[in-house]
Amino acid sequence: MPNLYAITGSFKKQALDFIADPQWIIPSLVAPFTFTLVTLMIYPERDASIVLYAVLGGGILGMWSNSLRASGFSINYDRMVGTLESLMVTPTPLMEVIAGRAIWNALIGLLNSLLVFILAEVVFQTSIRLADPLMFFIALAIILLSLSTIGLFLAAFFVFTRASSVLTQILELPIFIISGAMIPINLMPSWSWPLSFTFGPFWGVDALQIAAGVSSTSPIPVGYAGDLLILFAITAVYLTLTWMLFKKMDGKARESGSLGRY
Amino acid sequence: MGDRVIVAEDLVKCYPRTNGKSGEKKTSKPAVDGVSFEIRKGQIFGLLGPNGAGKTTTIKMLGTLLIPTSGGATVLDHDIVKDYMEIRKRINIISGGDRGLYYRISGRQNLRFFSDLYRIPRRLRDVRIEELLQKVGLEKAADQRVEEYSRGMKQRLHIARGLVNDPDILFLDEPTIGLDPEISREVRGMVRDMSKDGKTLLLTTHNMNEAEELCDDINIIVGGKIVAKGTIAELKEAVRKKSVIEAEVRRMTPDVIEAVHSIDGVLNVACSSDAYRSILRIQVADGQDMVLPIAKRLENCRIIRVSREEPTLEDAYMSMVIGDA
Numbered sequence: 001m002p003n004l005y006a007i008t009g010s011f012k013k014q015a016l017d018f019i020a021d022p023q024w025i026i027p028s029l030v031a032p033f034t035f036t037l038v039t040l041m042i043y044p045e046r047d048a049s050i051v052l053y054a055v056l057g058g059g060i061l062g063m064w065s066n067s068l069r070a071s072g073f074s075i076n077y078d079r080m081v082g083t084l085e086s087l088m089v090t091p092t093p094l095m096e097v098i099a100g101r102a103i104w105n106a107l108i109g110l111l112n113s114l115l116v117f118i119l120a121e122v123v124f125q126t127s128i129r130l131a132d133p134l135m136f137f138i139a140l141a142i143i144l145l146s147l148s149t150i151g152l153f154l155a156a157f158f159v160f161t162r163a164s165s166v167l168t169q170i171l172e173l174p175i176f177i178i179s180g181a182m183i184p185i186n187l188m189p190s191w192s193w194p195l196s197f198t199f200g201p202f203w204g205v206d207a208l209q210i211a212a213g214v215s216s217t218s219p220i221p222v223g224y225a226g227d228l229l230i231l232f233a234i235t236a237v238y239l240t241l242t243w244m245l246f247k248k249m250d251g252k253a254r255e256s257g258s259l260g261r262y
Numbered sequence: 263m264g265d266r267v268i269v270a271e272d273l274v275k276c277y278p279r280t281n282g283k284s285g286e287k288k289t290s291k292p293a294v295d296g297v298s299f300e301i302r303k304g305q306i307f308g309l310l311g312p313n314g315a316g317k318t319t320t321i322k323m324l325g326t327l328l329i330p331t332s333g334g335a336t337v338l339d340h341d342i343v344k345d346y347m348e349i350r351k352r353i354n355i356i357s358g359g360d361r362g363l364y365y366r367i368s369g370r371q372n373l374r375f376f377s378d379l380y381r382i383p384r385r386l387r388d389v390r391i392e393e394l395l396q397k398v399g400l401e402k403a404a405d406q407r408v409e410e411y412s413r414g415m416k417q418r419l420h421i422a423r424g425l426v427n428d429p430d431i432l433f434l435d436e437p438t439i440g441l442d443p444e445i446s447r448e449v450r451g452m453v454r455d456m457s458k459d460g461k462t463l464l465l466t467t468h469n470m471n472e473a474e475e476l477c478d479d480i481n482i483i484v485g486g487k488i489v490a491k492g493t494i495a496e497l498k499e500a501v502r503k504k505s506v507i508e509a510e511v512r513r514m515t516p517d518v519i520e521a522v523h524s525i526d527g528v529l530n531v532a533c534s535s536d537a538y539r540s541i542l543r544i545q546v547a548d549g550q551d552m553v554l555p556i557a558k559r560l561e562n563c564r565i566i567r568v569s570r571e572e573p574t575l576e577d578a579y580m581s582m583v584i585g586d587a
């Protein structure tokens with residue numbers, strides 16, 4: 001039974017930390033908004049679907065950046081300030097602590113995308129209408145879950161590599177591209193498609209687009225429900241992998257004592 | 263178990279070491295090398311030893327943060343390797359130093375967060391945190407950010423953090439390091455209070471007076487091995503035969519120390535000086551007969567006094583660590 005006290009406590013702590021020093025605003029808000037801006041300016045005729053694409057793309061970029069940076073560095077942050085051993089000595093598995101944070105980080109990404117949306121409205125007077133708001137928000141919630149899981153995975157993965165900051169830089173854009181949120185992937189070379197298919201948010205983005213009323217550009221059109229089902233399945237796989245990674249990390253840490261060092 | 267809450271048997275820890283250049287994996291020489299001891303319920307057990315002796319490594323093994331390379335231990339009757347989750351519920355580790363706290367949030371928020379990791383129901387949690395803040399004297403600063411805390415306040419918060427789960431066993435790894443004498447004394451008071459509350463404590467420190475003041479039982483570890491164990495009285499007894507002569511003089515030069523050291527029967531000379539005087543602590547094989555020859559050698563140093571002293575824990579420690587016991 002996961003410790004819900006720990007997950008919510010950790011979520012709250014992350015929120016407090018964020019409010020105390022909201023430095024993530026810059027990568028997670030300024031960059032996505034710039035993306036939206038540039039996309040909108042590239043297209044001379046802004047029909048409703050282009051606008052939606054641009055805004056959705058900016059929003060997803062915000063969520064992805066935030067999960068990648070904030071969650072990815074989560075454990076390294078504890079290593080740096082020396083709190084990792086205080087965490088490890090408690091009976092709560094590290095994965096649950098980081099889960100609380102990853103959910104917060106994905107949520108902040110979501111709030112950022114909302115801001116992008118509002119900014120786009122104000123600057124371009126896009127007057128976006130969602131075809132089906134309810135379906136849209138359901139898809140958004142599931143993407144949130146999926147991104148939290150990816151954040152959790154990255155948190156554990158980055159502990160094993162000293163190259164985490166380089167990886168963050170390298171991964172940010174390509175993964176955003178394969179998510180299909182930036183350019184429809186049927187415009188991408190077909191060898192890249194399998195990458196997209198294994199990246200959960202790709203299905204989420206497709207579901208969002210359908211719910212928003214933009215026609216699906218997926219090479220495998222499975223419809224809204226199909227998208228969400230696949231997203232669920234992929235998220236479950238991520239979660240299992242993450243769980244294994246954390247187990248391995250815990251064992252390795254207790255073997256080598258390397259987690260306390262920075 | 264009887265009342266033995268910690269039993270360590272032949273604990274060995276070799277840290278795996280990755281060779282920087284070749285990436286080749288090796289294990290280094292053992293950081294802890296066959297440590298055995300028992301700690302009884304309610305005791306304050308002191309683990310003393312020089313830097314790098316293996317104290318922290320021992321604590322980390324008993325605290326379930328490290329798996330021993332060989333040997334084993336039980337804490338509260340649970341195996342430290344297999345039953346670590348059970349152990350973690352009932353222990354905590356308090357380290358000295360100002361790392362290990364979230365500095366952007368307040369002291370109270372730190373305590374709440376760590377409490378949540380122990381599944382403490384919200385109401386009990388908030389009551390207990392209030393008590394702890396009072397106990398460590400942080401009520402006023404509780405809602406200030408930790409980055410604004412002084413070194414002493416951080417140490418108090420560390421102590422409160424270590425008590426959030428009301429543990430049965432506490433590992434205190436140099437809890438007074440870097441604190442001024444007044445705060446050190448307060449911390450020692452807190453340690454005594456924990457003991458009065460029935461907690462079992464394992465304490466490491468480099469301050470011999472502190473160990474002498476607090477500990478019931480002491481083990482001395484050097485190079486990963488226990489070289490001496492016993493109560494303070496027993497450890498002192500072991501060096502009593504070679505008692506200590508203290509000489510206070512106004513003038514001191516290095517060659518005088520050399521000269522005293524070279525007297526037959528002198529084992530060890532330690533010298534501390536201030537602007538007005540120097541005090542020599544001289545360990546000798548037989549105190550009675552040595553006062554005169556030493557005084558003679560110090561003739562030109564303007565002697566204030568030469569007297570025979572009872573050995574302190576520090577004398578015992580020095581003689582065991584340096585190895586002329």
Ligand SMILES: Nc1ncnc2c1ncn2[C@@H]1O[C@H](COP(=O)(O)OP(=O)(O)OP(=O)(O)O)[C@@H](O)[C@H]1O
Pocket residue numbers: 256257258261277293294311312313314315316317318319320
């Ligand atoms: N994580 C680690 N990886 C590799 N070697 C380590 C690690 N931690 C400690 N060591 C080595 O193990 C030995 C024992 O270290 P330990 O920290 O246990 O000593 P200590 O008695 O606590 O010393 P101090 O009084 O300085 O705190 C030292 O030689 C140290 O260099």
Ligand SMILES: [Mg+2]
Pocket residue numbers: 317318319435
């Ligand atoms: Mg140490």
